[in-house]
Amino acid sequence: MTSASHTDHKYDPAAVEARAQSHWQQTRAFEVREDSARPKYYCLSMLPYPSGKLHMGHVRNYTIGDVLARSRRMRGYNVLQPMGWDAFGMPAENAAIQHNVAPAKWTRENIAYMKGQLQRLGFALDWSREIATCDADYYRHEQWLFTRLLEKGLIYKKKGVVNWDPIDETVLANEQVIDGRGWRSGAVVEKREIAMYYMKITAYAEELLAALDELPGWPQQVRTMQKNWIGKSEGVRFAFPYELDGEAGQLWVFTTRADTIMGATFVAVAAEHPLALRAAQSNPQLAAFIEECRQGSVAEADMETMEKKGVATGLFVRHPLTNEPVPVWVGNYVLMGYGEGAVMAVPAHDERDFAFAKKYNLPIRQVIAKDGETFSTDAWQPWYADKENVHCVHSGKYDGLAHEAAIDAIAADLAAQGLGEKKVQFRLRDWGISRQRYWGCPIPVIHCEACGDVPVPDADLPVRLPENVELTGRGSPLAKMPEFYECTCPRCGKPARRETDTLDTFVESSWYFLRYACPDAATMVDARAQYWSPVDQYIGGIEHAILHLLYARFFTRAMRDCGLLEHAEPFTRLLTQGMVVAETYYREQKNGKKDWFNPADIDVTRDEKGRITAAHLRQDGQPVVIGNTEKMSKSKNNGVDPQALIDQYGADTARFFIIFAAPPEQQLEWSDSGVEGAYRFLRRVWNYGQKMRAEILPAHTDSAAPQDAALRFELHTHLKQANHDLEKMQLNTVASATMKMLNVLEKAPAADTALHLEGFSILLRVLSPIAPHLCHALWQDCGFAERHHAELADAAWPQPDSAALARNRIEMMIQVNGKLRGKFEVAADASREDIEAAALAAESVQGFLAGATVRKVIVVPGRLVNLVI
């Protein structure tokens, strides 16, 4: 049963873990295939970007996934848990520029290293299904789908606005724009319009929204965020007619507050709006303002927080209901790519318009009133924007109408003139998927002067990304490679030019979970994808709550509508893990830039209460500023390397600590203390296992029964709690329960061998998903594999014994006026009257009852009695 190397009494994580891992590898324990005899369980963690080495967030994510996967397997499920690499992306290009290494080489080396780390952590992964999104065997299918979606009209081309760095002549990601300047060049960033491909996600807006109600396995907060992001609103789209240079035109806007139209005192248009550009031709001041609006990033957060500015165009449109002239302004806060690129402004009933009108001295006209409130243009009051219990005033024939009625009447009048109608609008915008980057999936389109944009025929796929390139950081590499872009048109055979943009990396991560099911399929997916779909449990960071998860939901539907799948929702249950955060430390340079220091290089000073009072850089002993506690990131240099933890304490300790330290959905604040405690606990388990082998097992006979009912009650109470918490995915208290179980077993008399055996077999099974290596070794060494006829990974999950949990007397509390005053014992099946009588007679409350009248007695069976006096 055991070999000499296993009989060493000291807990040696490295040896224990190598032993378990080689067992799993030799038995191919976690390679699975379709099996109609058992329920399937597809447990998926978000795939990592191969940035170099694992960070703590990865370890947390995959540990949570592994606990769920292993515990399901022990409950009889056919469990698939795969892993792969989100291998395209910007960091590889940055590394290439900085270290002069090809992105492909850099990425593949990172993958090899990180794979080794994942294997060292002992996750129950089916490595035979591993995929890397940068492999042509993966992205060829994505290119194939692209051409289908292009034909179906679900992908189309239009102009979009990007951040343009005029010095590096390159498009910048929002992340690369810092305070309006390019991160490398320092140049003031400009907005530039370029032609791009878009996925028509808005075609699915209604379905994506409605289906959120049918995702009970998703956290409510994620569903709410997606709902708000899709942003369905019902309103009125209408036009302000105008005449310009003798030509008639219409300026269209959308509003959800058509009941306030009579208070519209100006119209604001985006800087890129055709009317603005036309007016600027003869208005240098306006032209200068439009130029100013072109500067800065395209990020919405920047647009929303910047100072709202505007300039009058000098043009006027006519109010569609009053025919009065209304001035047209250009506002830097109006987005051309959103809605109509123009908004009506009602200063009296919109807070932003109010501020703008005050700033530029534009009229503020009240058209909504509320009983008991007085309107004043001096300061904004929240009720000005109310929709309930308000009515129209100063609005002619609409006076007295409530919100809904006014909208109906106004929409009808606009429609009668052909100047508007009710409309449902979504905040959701189509998904721009073109990237002017090198390290991504090439867009499979050929541009021909005669034939236009021609999709690459199936037979010519994949369009391979050339892998040996030099990156300079200027321009787009593919656009400088004639050997890549020079080609012939598949239709007419004449010389043509290949598209040099690549796809957004979110495209790869929108369907990878389907490819795991059939990684060797000749087509994009096959029947195996249907067997494993949908993913039963998805685990990943809360930061992906909107974009990635929404894109994947859309993509699954698009594939369904191409006949590739039968289902619409990719992920049945979702667990959004909290972030791993750590303190930040920095020093500010004279130019305002911050140098960030890693927590590992910092010594902190604490006061007698343990609070941090100061921090110093170990290297020079000089003080540093203590920043906020934030998500571990490269930019803030506050990452803690999990490798050091694994090297020192082993994978089981790292896993146990991460599970124990915080509930999965909550943020996990990293601290080195506590890891030691996890290690001590596992060592106690190991030492108990050695005692089991040396003392308990030799004394045990199979006919013996557990003796100590009180301890057995505690043991099964902890097991019941653990099972309940596991179901809720509150894994930290599952870990606590295993600690409580060990505390019980260490109290148990050595002679009660049956209790020890029962208890330890339960403990090992409950602990095994969290610390699988240690438990695997003890399970074998203590003979449980023979007793239970299964290796631990396949052992049946333990269930509490109801006989052990039965009680005939229970303890209840007595409150007097809601304050705890005493306790008493009562038979478990006592009647309400008996409980009440026992409570009133209890010694501990006599002092409070003396001279008082008991007005009311509240009995909560099994818990407490509250005496109201």
Place this chain on the structure above:
RNA sequence: GCCGGGAUGGUGAAACUGGUAAACACAGCGGACUUAAAAUCCGCCGGCAUAACAGCCUUACGGGUUCAAGUCCCGUUCCCGGCACCA
């Protein structure tokens, strides 16, 4: 700015459906064992007050509902995530 979330002892946290606030740990303090150290084991450990008990207070802050509120409602502060080209 907008959307979503969070705040409980020195620290991480627990408290099931509104019913004993602080389980389980970490750190700290005291003790046992030891020539000594490490390891291990035992005890104490929210605040005020007290010789000790009794008692009073306490779940970010301010109100409210209830026999009873960490939990529900209203308002506020601070922190975190996302905001469409970071992944």
